[in-house]
Amino acid sequence: MLRKYGDALWMEVLKRAGFENGKENIVNHYYSDSDTYLLVDSVAALTKMTREQVWELYGSFLIEYTMEIGWDELIRSMSPNLKGFLDNLDSLHYFIDHVVYKANLRGPSFR
Numbered sequence: 001m002l003r004k005y006g007d008a009l010w011m012e013v014l015k016r017a018g019f020e021n022g023k024e025n026i027v028n029h030y031y032s033d034s035d036t037y038l039l040v041d042s043v044a045a046l047t048k049m050t051r052e053q054v055w056e057l058y059g060s061f062l063i064e065y066t067m068e069i070g071w072d073e074l075i076r077s078m079s080p081n082l083k084g085f086l087d088n089l090d091s092l093h094y095f096i097d098h099v100v101y102k103a104n105l106r107g108p109s110f111r
Contacts, residue, residue, distance in 0.1 A: 001043060003061070009046060016042040086110065 001010050014021055017038040043054045066072060078092060079085040093107030 012046055013039060013042045016046065
C-alpha cells in the first residue's frame with residue numbers, strides 16, 4: 001500500500017481499521033484473521049477496490065518483496081514445481097517461525 005498509494009492513505013487505512021501506527025507490522029507477531037480482514041476491508045473501502053483486488057495487490061507485493069530481500073532462493077529450493085511448493089508451505093512457515101525468528105508463532109496451515 002505504501003509503495004502504490006503512499007503514507008497518507010496507509011494512515012487512513014490504519015485509522016479506519018483501529019490500528020495504531022507502528023504496531024500493525026511487527027514481523028514476528030501473530031495477527032488474527034479478523035485483524036487482517038479489518039485491514040483488507042479498510043483498503044478496499046478507501047481505494048474503491050474489491051476485496052479480491054486488494055488480495056491480488058497484496059499477493060503481487062509479497063512476491064516482489066520476497067525476491068527483493070533474497071528469500072527467492074529458499075522458495076525455489078522447496079520444489080521444482082508448483083504442486084511440491086504448495087505441499088511444502090506448512091514446512092516453510094514452520095522454518096521461518098521457529099528457525100529464522102526463533103519464535104513460537106502459530107503459522108498458517110495449508111493442509
